[in-house]
Each structure stands twice: as structure tokens, then as C-alpha cells.
Amino acid sequence: MNIPFTKMHGLGNSYIFINVFEFPIAEEYLHDLAIIVANKDTGIGSDGLILIHPTDKADVGMRIFNNDGSEGKNCGNGLRCVAKYAYEHQLVQEKRFTIETKAGNVIAEIHGDRSKVDEVTVNMGKPILQRGQIPMLGEPEQQVIAEPFSINDNKLAVTAVSMGNPHAVFFVDRIEDAPLTTLGPIIEKDHRFPEGVNVEFIEKINEEEINFRVWERGSGVTQACGTGACASVVASILNGKLKKEKEITVHLAGGDLYITWDNNDVVWMRGKAETTVTGTFSWERNN
Numbered sequence: 457m458n459i460p461f462t463k464m465h466g467l468g469n470s471y472i473f474i475n476v477f478e479f480p481i482a483e484e485y486l487h488d489l490a491i492i493v494a495n496k497d498t499g500i501g502s503d504g505l506i507l508i509h510p511t512d513k514a515d516v517g518m519r520i521f522n523n524d525g526s527e528g529k530n531c532g533n534g535l536r537c538v539a540k541y542a543y544e545h546q547l548v549q550e551k552r553f554t555i556e557t558k559a560g561n562v563i564a565e566i567h568g569d570r571s572k573v574d575e576v577t578v579n580m581g582k583p584i585l586q587r588g589q590i591p592m593l594g595e596p597e598q599q600v601i602a603e604p605f606s607i608n609d610n611k612l613a614v615t616a617v618s619m620g621n622p623h624a625v626f627f628v629d630r631i632e633d634a635p636l637t638t639l640g641p642i643i644e645k646d647h648r649f650p651e652g653v654n655v656e657f658i659e660k661i662n663e664e665e666i667n668f669r670v671w672e673r674g675s676g677v678t679q680a681c682g683t684g685a686c687a688s689v690v691a692s693i694l695n696g697k698l699k700k701e702k703e704i705t706v707h708l709a710g711g712d713l714y715i716t717w718d719n720n721d722v723v724w725m726r727g728k729a730e731t732t733v734t735g736t737f738s739w740e741r742n743n
């Protein structure tokens with residue numbers, strides 16, 4: 457099977473994009489295909505696979521698979537890349553359009569022109585704060601703000617936020633000291649998060665900036681996570697560290713994102729989306 461693809465990234469969080477408008481792929485292949493294309497040694501190399509697909513619920517649809525083959529419900533960096541691709545390839549005509557995700561529809565707005573989209577703003581909708589819907593074990597209607605969270609011998613405090621996908625946010629004094637690769641994988645699979653969780657460590661720099669590192673559910677350490685950046689700003693505001701209505705610069709390993717949680721409870725994300733390479737991937741299935 458020869459599969460046309462585009463590799464794109466948002467601040468180094470990279471995905472292999474397949475345009476399903478032109479190249480439909482059977483559902484049964486998707487899990488394996490994500491693992492295979494994501495492998496940097498034997499595939500193309502990425503944090504996962506994203507399908508850009510037709511839908512009657514929005515102008516364009518997005519499905520995201522992590523590099524372990526699991527399907528996520530939302531992906532902030534993926535959304536900006538899908539928006540760039542859809543506009544540059546004329547899948548949409550207007551600069552403002554809707555994208556369907558498994559977590560619901562979002563609205564994207566293009567900055568730039570047809571020949572090159574520079575940045576995309578996405579209305580990411582309202583964060584979900586009830587623990588039952590994140591989901592996290594415990595009283596379903598409660599919020600999880602700076603809740604004591606012991607893991608191995610570490611006594612942490614967790615703030616949990618869903619941006620359509622689950623995030624556990626922890627504050628650290630120095631981002632260099634974040635226990636990303638030691639505690640990240642353990643928290644990701646902790647029983648208190650029945651669907652697993654994306655794990656973020658945050659350092660507040662000042663009223664307008666935070667440092668951010670992420671261990672992503674299903675992909676491990678990545679250079680950036682759009683939904684994670686949104687969840688981290690929401691968590692910082694819930695903890696009284698930042699304020700609503702102010703655009704916060706989130707410094708991720710791969711670059712900056714600009715996030716605002718407004719007074720209508722809507723989270724806005726603005727940032728770059730870039731194309732790395734296009735090509736055709738030849739996949740010889742074994743069965």
C-alpha cells in the first residue's frame with residue numbers, strides 16, 4: 457500500500473497527516489499504522505498519526521493516534537496543523553472554519569494566506585473540571601484543585617483539567633527539576649485516572665509567562681502539547697497563580713504558545729503550525 461502523507465508539527469510536536477478526502481484508510485489499519493509511521497528507526501518518525509477526514513458535522517474532521525497506536529480525543533498542536541493543511545489545500549474556503557474532533561467541534565482561524573499559513577488561533581471551548589468527566593476517580597461533581605497526590609514516595613499536589621482529553625498538572629519551583637521521565641510514565645497509568653492521563657509540570661515565571669514540560673499519554677515526552685498548554689493555564693488560574701482574560705505565554709520545549717482563558721470560560725490557543733515534508737509511505741502489511 458502506498459500512502460501519501462504530510463509530516464507537520466506544532467512546536468516540534470510532530471504527526472504524520474493523511475488526507476482521507478483523497479486517500480481513505482480502513483479502520484482496522486489505523487492502530488498499527490500509527491505505530492509504524494511514528495517509529496523513527498523503521499518508519500517516518502513522529503509523535504503519532506492524524507487523519508484529516510470529511511464529516512457532515514463540521515467543515516473538516518480530525519482523528520489523532522498517539523505513537524503507541526492509542527486514539528486520543530483531542531490534540532491542540534494537531535488542530536493548528538489540520539487548519540493550516542485544510543486552508544492551504546483548499547479543503548475549506550474561509551479563514552474561519554470548524555474542525556470536528558472526538559471531543560466535539562472547535563473553531564479555527566487562519567493567520568496568513570493560502571500560500572503560507574503562519575499561525576492559527578483555535579477556540580478550544582470550555583475546559584471540563586468535574587472529576588467524573590476528566591475522568592478521575594472520586595466524587596464525580598468535585599473539582600480537583602491542588603489535591604494531595606502521593607505517588608511512590610513523592611507527595612505532590614494535582615490539578616486535573618480536561619480539554620476533551622485528560623491532563624494532570626503539577627507545579628514545580630524550577631522546570632529543570634521536573635520529574636518528567638521518572639514520574640511522568642507512572643502518573644500516566646495511575647489507577648486514579650481510569651483512561652490514563654497526560655502529565656504536565658509547570659513553573660510560573662511571572663503574571664504572563666509559564667514554563668511547561670509534558671509527558672503525553674500514549675506518546676511519552678514530546679516537545680509540546682497544545683491541549684496540555686491550555687490545561688496548564690486553566691490550572692494556574694484555578695490555583696490563583698494567573699488571571700483570566702490575560703494572554704499567557706507558555707514556554708514549551710519546542711517553542712511558545714499563547715493561551716487565554718476568557719471571562720466566558722472559553723480557552724483560546726494561538727501558535728505556529730509548520731510543514732516538514734510530504735511524500736509517499738510504502739507499507740507492506742504482514743497479514
Ligand SMILES: N[C@@H](CCC[C@H](N)C(=O)O)C(=O)O
Nearest residue numbers: 528531532533621681682683
Ligand atoms: N499532543 C497533543 C495531544 C495528543 C493526545 C494526547 N496524547 C492524549 O492521548 O490525550 C496536543 O497538542 O494537544
